[in-house]
Amino acid sequence: MIGHAGYRMRNGARDVDMAAATGVTIREVKTRRDRKTFVDLPFRLYRDDPNWIPPLKSEALGLITPEKNGWFSHAKAQLFLAEQDGHVVGRISAHIDTLALTMPADRGFGPGVGQWGLMEAEREDVFTALLARAEAWLRAEGMNRALGPISMSVWEEPGLLIQGYDHPPTVMMGHAKPEYRGWIEAAGYAPVKQLLTYDLDITNEFPPIVQRIITSGEKNPRIRIREVDKSKFEEEAAIILAILNDAWSDNWGFVPLTPPEIKDVGVKLKPIVFNDLIRIAELDGRPVAFMITLPDLNEAIAPLNGSLLPFGWAKLLLWLRKPRVRTMRVPLMGVVKELQASRMASQLAFMMIEYIRRASVAKYGASRSEIGWILDDNQGMRSIAQAIRCEVNKVYQVYERTL
Template sequence: MTVPVTIRPISTKADRKRFVDLAWDIYRDDPYWVPPLKSEVHALLDPGQNPWFGHARLQLFLAERGGEVVGRISAHVDELMLDSMPDTGLWGLFEAKDDATAAALIAAAEDWLRGEGMKHAIGPVSLSIWDEPGLLIDGFEEPPMAMMGHHRPAYEGWVEQAGYAKAKDLFTFALDIRIDMIPVIDRLIKAGEKNDKIVVRDVDKSKFDQEAAIILEILNDAWSDNWGFVPLTDAEVAYAGKKLKPIIVDDLCKILEYEGRPVAFMLTIPDINEMIADLDGRLFPFGWAKLLWRLRKPSTRRVRVPLMGVRKEFQSTRLASTFAFLLIEYTRRVCVDKYGINHGEFGWVLEDNQGMMSIANLPGSGINHTYRIYQKTL
């Protein structure tokens, strides 16, 4: 007789450990999975550390069969997201060993969301739209870069069997950054370089808090019309800055000023996954020393552009393209000439964000990962 799966809500520290540790069981034979730092995952789930809980509520669920943990899922409601998506809850952090477990987990998350008054569900989003949104549906045979998710190919079918349909696709673009810009873009860059009103500068890490506030203020303005947008609170800005500071390299992160005012930025980070891949998620007893040493002078094969933004007032003008390509070109030169980095990744990019899609389609670039966010009426 088949042992049935049991789904239960969890709250204890011991259960949260089981929740986090399941990923190591699920992906132990996947050569492309990069174990995250367990301390980071636990911090994500801790209301005492993650300021996201200041405007959101969460329930975690474990699936068990015969005493073995065989799946997990989170269900959550973000009050700030309700402003743009009324009556819509989320689920995420989804992992399952089989289709029956997947169905039971998704059903449990949906029941919890209904109990919270939600009429629609989207997922997976883990936990915020700013963390790891979407399910990987294409690009499995390449390790994910920093702050990107990796999933089992079977999950796509299991989610769709639960009645979910595509809401949005998110893309990342891989590019060979040794390739020069095409003439039309090169002319745009040269025109921008001659414009005395435009200054592109490096982030000053000695003033990191102020610089982070500038970047994230531009980001909140630039992305405010995007699907699923949730503004970052002051507490989240400070929290994000604290997490990002160790992997920020001054001359890989650029702020563009127009007429003396910051109006655009591009954040480029070394692929931290290359630095942590061999730590198996553990900083102790020796992992912390290895990571601190590697962070002293980050040297990775790849870099990623997770965030870029131009203030809304410029987005419908020719200057927007000038700003974007200046930021890209100046960073490209530093990567190739100073650090010997030849490969980059840009994204994620929403499929219907035509401005960013056109910018991401640089010479030598192509989509290397597709992530899908699903939706369902409850």
């Protein structure tokens, strides 16, 4: 029979019937020019959306170029473009992370689980055609379940924005058209996990009970909250990574970061790493927790429209020397597993948040922070966010479907 948007249903799988796909053709991205076309599409689709932040095109190209993205050392991907009447009308990536295949099946990934992401389309029929083609590629690679959108690593931009369209995303967070949610669900996908970000007014002190916890920690000789030393970048990164891999190892969607990825992340983030915005908590001289905060780079790149030329690079360099921002983003926090769910874990978290809050306001002029993403079932982190009077400002949703 013929299914939605002109698709032929065969044995429960959707294969593209090109003749019935209303003139839309789907082709593989093969050349450098194709990759550039892939990157350019959102600039047209979102040009009238005031809350979309144009990424730097060089960064977007690096994400999908195997030679420039360490994630490809343990993953493979195929990109697709949808065309109609000589115009590009959509795009998608289908990818398989070999490390994700080795993860426990009850934590999101596992054997037979592929992903898709970087999805953009003008219309629902184009969207459905692209999704079907991505699924066909995953099925041909032996996958039996699809998760998406994940663009492209879980450490990059996982999930579809389903709440919070009315304000721009912060650095390293995604944006999407509201209609995408309905299109994905109409294609047979069901929600599997939500990722939350929290908005925090950092111009005000935290509630008295939190302040008392912080003061108590400051009197405890076992606790030391220190700034990182950017001059020892690799050494400090190794400490944070060790805590991260331990703290997050039981989380849904966890895939350990590999040395090539860490190297790439270091190159990308080092310009916006500032000593007083990243803290490591030590207990009896041992690093047991960390918190990373980044000035919202999106505020600086938004006017550049994706290009550093002719003078964008100079403006960005000037900003990086002494960033003044409205918003800070906390992309990562972690406490070693042995302390999780303890009062000590909460105390260390409150202390790190408070010290960074003070620096953010006094030195960088920030007035708000965005914390997350946080998994919807991470009750420990959600309780900390609620204790300091955070409010959920964006929700991202990951979907799944049996292939």
